[in-house]
Amino acid sequence: SSASTPIRATLFPGDGIGPEIAESVKQIFLAAEVPIEWEEHYVGTEIDPRTQSFLTWESLESVRRNKVGLKGPMATPIGKGHRSLNLALRKELNLYANVRPCYSLPGYKTRYDDVDLITIRENTEGEYSGLEHQVVRGVVESLKIITRQASLRVAEYAFHYAKAHGRERVSAIHKANIMQKTDGLFLKCCREVAEKYPEITYEEVVIDNCCMMLVKNPALFDVLVMPNLYGDIISDLCAGLIGGLGLTPSCNIGGGGIALAEAVHGSAPDIAGKNLANPTALLLSGVTMLRHLDLHDKADRIQNAILNTIAEGKYRTADLGGKSKTSEFTQAIIDHL
């Protein structure tokens, strides 16, 4: 219900196309009379010693306090010697699971019209532990960390999600035949959790075979749970099945009930500042956030307006083969509300 006091939520417009698509979200939420008051936070220009990154401590506190937020893409300069902003956020806020729904959009034709997948990515460790060093010149080493604690936690989340959303199957994606210890432990944890959910079918699929199956027939899968790097790759593959990165939302689930929604895509420097970006992915991430807040009426209204605008086909951004600017597409959605 739309209470009289608005809900405070943190908004990181982010880098590149971030501010343009965040503007689109703000306008559409305003037009739909969503009872949210945004607390906007920008990434700083200097490293904050308290977070060891360009994210300020105040920004992190804002998310901790509000427990809900929406984040635009944040660019990571390669090899500049400081923590990636996204890694800092995930670590500092303990964002342990990244949920990425991916479904065919009615009215937007791709090779498949029956995609309905949920990718759940472990978000705090694995290949993203940031432990890389040079052993001797010409030899570098990177540590992939898998812990029982983080694996059980993401597996729990995946099964809980499956049950809560009426899903039938959870597939653990791995390469345990080669990564015997790390992926082996991940699978062991998934199996333990699976035993607590006898009503949900559990299976294990090797990642290379999973890629082949997804491309051949995505309807073979339901909920997929996997370590960090595999989740990164598989979710982009899934985005490609339904029309690209401009469309796929996600939500980061963190300790203490934090939900920080964000698009799957990055800052798209090639089209930034040109009013060309597709705001759909960030908008649908915002819809995920509304559902987390139990604002289902608003979520449905906005989601339908987006899907109807895309299905109608009159206003589409360039990534979907259209000619509309970000602002024109945004206005068309507002007209559909």
Ligand code: NAD
């Ligand atoms: P990207 O997702 O930014 O772009 C890949 C391609 O998809 C580009 O051609 C881009 O134009 C297109 N694209 C992405 N989003 C789009 C949208 N909304 N509408 C239309 N087209 C869109 O990936 P990249 O180029 O590899 O990364 C750029 C920067 O973003 C890097 O610094 C990277 O570290 C960062 N990044 C951040 C996040 C995040 O904040 N979660 C995720 C991925 C990448």
